[in-house]
Amino acid sequence: MRLKDKVAVITGAGKGIGAAIAKRFAAEGAKLVICDLNEENVQDVVKEIEGRGGAVLGFKVDVTDRSAIESMVKQAVSDFGTIDILVNNAGIVKDVMLHKMKEEDWDIVMNVNLKGAFNMVQAVIGIMREKSYGKIINVSSAGRFGNVGQTNYSASKEAIVGFTRSLAKEAGGKGINVNAIAPGTIVTDMYAGIPEHIRDMMKYITPLARAGQPEEVANLCLFLASDEASYITGQCIHCDGGIFMP
Numbered sequence: 305m306r307l308k309d310k311v312a313v314i315t316g317a318g319k320g321i322g323a324a325i326a327k328r329f330a331a332e333g334a335k336l337v338i339c340d341l342n343e344e345n346v347q348d349v350v351k352e353i354e355g356r357g358g359a360v361l362g363f364k365v366d367v368t369d370r371s372a373i374e375s376m377v378k379q380a381v382s383d384f385g386t387i388d389i390l391v392n393n394a395g396i397v398k399d400v401m402l403h404k405m406k407e408e409d410w411d412i413v414m415n416v417n418l419k420g421a422f423n424m425v426q427a428v429i430g431i432m433r434e435k436s437y438g439k440i441i442n443v444s445s446a447g448r449f450g451n452v453g454q455t456n457y458s459a460s461k462e463a464i465v466g467f468t469r470s471l472a473k474e475a476g477g478k479g480i481n482v483n484a485i486a487p488g489t490i491v492t493d494m495y496a497g498i499p500e501h502i503r504d505m506m507k508y509i510t511p512l513a514r515a516g517q518p519e520e521v522a523n524l525c526l527f528l529a530s531d532e533a534s535y536i537t538g539q540c541i542h543c544d545g546g547i548f549m550p
């Protein structure tokens with residue numbers, strides 16, 4: 305087991321990529337602390353993991369709510385003793401052309417996708433620094449390179465890479481690896497929201513000629529969360545079928 309007894313916090317784990325990461329980590333022996341805006345979904349994931357004998361705590365937590373995050377982390381440390389891994393996966397889109405974008409469309413995307421990660425890291429970094437061990441994985445997107453209708457989303461997903469690099473430089477001396485992953489088109493509800501002609505176009509320009517599955521992203525995340533990736537930090541690794549080759 306590649307994450308035996310490691311304690312992993314995963315945000316936005318009620319469905320999609322976050323749920324796939326949670327299930328993969330649990331199968332590799334991690335104790336999980338999962339949260340989502342949607343309580344029903346998060347409890348479904350909890351039940352599934354517990355049904356397979358996994359140890360998991362589920363919370364309804366909004367990553368923009370610092371006091372809710374603080375309570376979750378407190379509970380996690382009280383139940384599991386520590387936190388080893390943080391996956392900042394919670395993310396949203398509010399796609400619209402910039403000239404029609406409302407200020408709140410900009411603010412909510414930045415608050416969830418970027419500040420949410422900042423909030424989560426601030427809540428756990430002290431625990432990691434104290435024991436000189438930690439793995440932080442921030443979920444960016446191939447969309448960081450820019451897409452029509454996604455000025456807010458692209459800005460948030462490119463910013464999270466800068467955040468990742470700076471934090472990797474700050475925390476490396478404390479044994480903490482900080483990396484980002486950039487999924488391409490992955491079959492989740494977020495992908496279902498993309499118009500069909502755009503999905504077809506994306507498939508056409510993707511070297512692997514298909515959309516990806518959440519489990520394929522979870523595999524990359526597992527590698528970065530494990531000690532197999534001990535000498536990798538400050539990177540943004542794409543899992544996108546080759547759609548972008550930076």
Ligand SMILES: NC(=O)c1ccc[n+]([C@@H]2O[C@H](COP(=O)([O-])OP(=O)(O)OC[C@H]3O[C@@H](n4cnc5c(N)ncnc54)[C@H](O)[C@@H]3O)[C@@H](O)[C@H]2O)c1
Binds near residue numbers: 316340366446486
């Ligand atoms: N699906 C894709 O094609 C794709 C591609 C690139 C990057 N991503 C990124 O992967 C991550 C997961 O995306 P997904 O496709 O699984 O999306 P999804 O919409 O299926 O799931 C996202 C989950 O995050 C939760 N969430 C949203 N806002 C939250 C908040 N404020 N606090 C806590 N939880 C919140 C939602 O309730 C949902 O359960 C996101 O960061 C997304 O930007 C997805």
